[in-house]
Amino acid sequence: MNREVLKALGLSDEQVNSVMKEYGKSIVELQNGLTAAQADSESAKTELKKYQKDGELYVDQEEVKRLRQFEADTISRAENEKKTAALTKLYKSANASDGAVKLLIRGSDLGKLELDEKGELKNGAELLRQAKADYADLFAVNGNSGVPQSPDGEGGAPAKTRAKFY
Secondary structure (H helix, E strand, C coil): CHHHHHHHHCCHHHHHHHHHHHHHHHHHHHHHHHHHHHHHHHHHHHHHCCCCCCCCCCHHHHHHHHHHHHHHHHHHHHHHHHHHHHHHHHHHHHHEEEHHHHHHHCCCCHHCCCCHHHHHHHCCHHHHHHHHHCCCCHHCCCCCCCCCCCCCCCCCCCCCCCCHHC
16 A cells, blocks of 8 residues: 555545554554564474474483383283183182182282183193192082181081080
């Protein structure tokens, strides 16, 4: 916009000066906004360069280490749950009581156990044989409940009656 165009439109000198003054204000505001946007852009570029090293994005190594540990723990926990389920199935198939299964699993080193593609223990038969040899009283035999015999030979846990306490 220039003065000649405004005069050609029939505006007086006073009107032309007023329009040009307002136009100048809007130009200054736009230039200030452009300058601020360019400064923000440069600031963002500088901030981004802090996270770049040799053209590659910089990653916080401690955070990566923490995330890798979390991933390993999660995978390990999932594997241990699968192994525990496989052991439970194995011991239950041999008529072990729930309590006996828990005890046998606690005594097992889950890290040494391996699962096959079906999710069953690779050396399950050997584990079961060894558990029966070491802890025969934890497995039911011929209708027995798998609960160890009481010292008085009555089988199972003795009933607590008043007569036995006095």
